[in-house]
Amino acid sequence: MNANHHETSGPSRTQQITLRGPAELADALPFMLGFHPTDSVVLVALHGERGRFGGRVRLGIPRSPGEWASTADHLAECLVEGGARNGTRPDGIVVFLCQDPEGGETGRRVMERLRPFAQRLRTACGALDIPVYEALCISDGLYFSYCCPDARCCPPDGTPLALSGTSVMAATAAYAGVQVRGSLRDMEGRFKPTGGPDEERQRAALDATAARIVPRILEDAEGKERKEVRETTLRLAREVLRRFADPERPSRKNAQGPANAGRTVAGTAAGDAADDALIDTDEAAALILGLQDRVTRDRAAEWMEGWEGTAALRLWRVLARRCVTPYQEHAAAPLSLAGWTAWSTGDEPTARVALGLALDADPEYVFARLLHQACNEGLDPESLRSCLRTERDGRTASEQAATSAARRVRMRTARPQSTRQTLRKPGRQTRGGAGRPPAGVRPGGPAAAKPGSKTPRPGGQRGTRSGR
Structure with missing residues (x-):
């Protein structure tokens, strides 16, 4: 089993740790995703000679085995093509199948039931010239390896996962501020x-x-x-x-x-x-x-x-x-x-x-x-x-310009036609003479306040532009 490096960025530094073997890979999965991937298939890309972790894809495990082949092809293509677009085509892949037992199943029974899916994922990646370095099934608190034949490190009945928070990966993630949000089921809920x-x-x-x-x-x-x-x-x-x-x-x-x-x-x-x-x-x-x-x-x-x-x-x-x-x-x-x-x-x-x-x-x-x-x-x-x-910002600027223009139009509409004040010079005012209108007021017509009203409206003096 090749050693793999996982980099976790903290507030001020980058921590690099080395994962050796299936046990540490299984323990690292929740920290890579940020949650425990219940009922999921996860593919993680590996890069370089030492297997640095890269991109990853996750999908719910299809209920029908008839969908496993197409799902495997789709996931392999997504991971490989996504890396190629970023200029980092994977050099290898790690596969994880995570599913809890149902209806009296054991973890080993889940592993055996999903074995054809794991094999189909391996062949789908191989068809793209990307080897699968490890394929793990995680179920009922145990992990099983589909690739390792050594019963001393990967017994057929599974190996218990490390206790939460006790591994090197957990300690490094805690130092870097990486949190596991619980299970995928809880997050979806x-x-x-x-x-x-x-x-x-x-x-x-x-x-x-x-x-x-x-x-x-x-x-x-x-x-x-x-x-x-x-x-x-x-x-x-x-x-x-x-x-x-x-x-x-x-x-x-x-x-x-x-x-x-x-x-x-x-x-x-x-x-x-x-x-x-x-x-x-x-x-x-x-x-x-x-x-x-x-x-x-x-x-x-x-x-x-x-x-x-x-x-x-x-x-x-x-x-x-x-x-x-x-x-x-x-x-x-x-x-x-x-x-x-x-x-x-x-x-x-x-x-x-x-x-x-x-x-x-x-x-x-x-x-x-x-x-x-x-x-x-x-x-x-x-x-x-x-x-x-x-x-x-562009929409806000346009709205502000439209508001300003509308305000100017309202001000022009509300402003009287004549804004000049009529100034009466001393000595020219006429006292009395009820039949004579005040200077600058033209009787009737435009000088009326309202159509048909006899109330005069102040206007300009004779000879001015407004009282012409």
């Missing part, structure tokens, strides 16, 4: 509906909102209604976003939620419940339906940094949980936004989970597909952030 009595109320709100909003979007030939819905959705989203930044601001229908949110810890079940309390069912329905518009979604993607990014991730997570049956496909928009925001703020494990769920909700959702590919290939999100900043 934070984006899915929780059930309960509130689910029926949310479904009713979605039905009512869809009946009101969807016709305005689809049946609007001129686009005026669609634009109005867009602006209304973004205005509501900004208002709700400020609640997450300032949890003391109550929602309109649930005044107790924000107080609880201020005392709970983000990332916990209690924290998610407090976030749910910040948005009522009607607001959530309006945001979910409004975000189905592509332009609205792209505008919302601009909340990607600083306090806006932190608050937006919580908001998109809540909206994804509110996409109850039969509105599961609508979750693709908030899930994609959650994936983008997490990736932009440096939380790649959450980004991959959210984007994977977005593709589960709608496999053809282009926004999620592009982000998922970019995140998996290790691209820098700054290029997309820069584009969004430029678009936002």
